[in-house]
Amino acid sequence: MPRRATQQLVGRRVTISRSSRTVATAIDNSLNAPPPPVPSDPNTPLSSDYPSTYASEAELDVDGEIDGEVDGQVDEHVAKAMGALTLVAGPAEATGEASAPPKPLSRLARRKQKPFPFLELPAELRVKIYEYFFDDTHYVLDLDPDNYRRIHKKLGFFRTCRTISLEAGYLFYSTHTFRIFPTHPGKHFKTKKPLLARMSSRQRSWITSLEMRLGPGWNKPPRGWVVNPALGLHECTSVRKLTVFVECDPSDGIFNGFRRADDFYEGFSRNLLTDVLNQMPSLDNVTFDAWSSVRKKGAMMRGLINTAVSHGKQIQWGPERGWTDEDNEEDIKVPTSDMVATALLNGVGMDVVIVA
Structure with missing residues (x-):
């Protein structure tokens, strides 16, 4: 084959290879590109009626610019609006800088509940509460294997404080009959x-x-x-x-x-x-x-x-x-x-x- 014909054939192969790569690149870009915006139509329902399946404006912006951004700087009003969306307001509201990320709810300070002032109740009410507390115990008490489940755990109530120990203890022992010898x-x-x-x-x-x-x-x-x-x-x-x-x-x-x-x-x-x-x-x-x-x-x-x-x-x-x-x-x-x-x-x- 003449030399000139050989050069032309090699040139065609290089051109075809470059064209193939160009086509492949175009197809790949088309697959990864965001879908085109949907044209507005008076008969089309508002976009808020349906969940959005399209990318946001920030994602569609090729140059990385968003509304209110000029030369890479975020407008002060936009920064304050974005900061107001966070759960924790910080000094960023005054400076215009982006606010700190919100803290998890589990770490928020919780208000400690004050204990109920039981001993401040009148003595008559406290005695009534003791009666309800021991209401499910038998009137006659004896040595019984079932005592641990029914009675022993309730007697731990006497260890709350000295006042409750005396009041509840007297009520319990004075209102029950105790068997002298086990049966x-x-x-x-x-x-x-x-x-x-x-x-x-x-x-x-x-x-x-x-x-x-x-x-x-x-x-x-x-x-x-x-x-x-x-x-x-x-x-x-x-x-x-x-x-x-x-x-x-x-x-x-x-x-x-x-x-x-x-x-x-x-x-x-x-x-x-x-x-x-x-x-x-x-x-x-x-x-x-x-x-x-x-x-x-x-x-x-x-x-x-x-x-x-x-x-x-x-x-x-x-x-x-x-x-x-x-x-x-x-x-x-x-x-x-x-x-x-x-x-x-x-x-x-x-x-x-x-x-x-």
């Missing part, structure tokens, strides 16, 4: 440390009502059912009511063949009640109650009534059994103090006084 089956029933022995001296001094249940362990009473100084009955100086609830009478014929010995549990119950009454000389009355199977003229009840009367206590009857002083169906007559004194002076046994 819940399991380890608590056989414990040597009853509920009273677990309390402090101040707590025991607030108690106004006690209950003693007789019947559980009728064939073999637990070793922990004894009255000793650790039980703290001598510190229960505010107790004015003792309830003796009899669950069963082992002297009944249905216990024949199962009893440990005749009159064993009846004697144990009388001795236990005697020890309790000796520790609380300020006690005014004893309330007797029982299940429906217990008879007032049975050996169990007769012995307990005699014990209470001999200590000069007034006899009252609980609501469960429904006994009254006018009961005639069982021919039981509760002896008065004069009858007891006369019987003891004449050497007559109390059983004779009861059935007379």
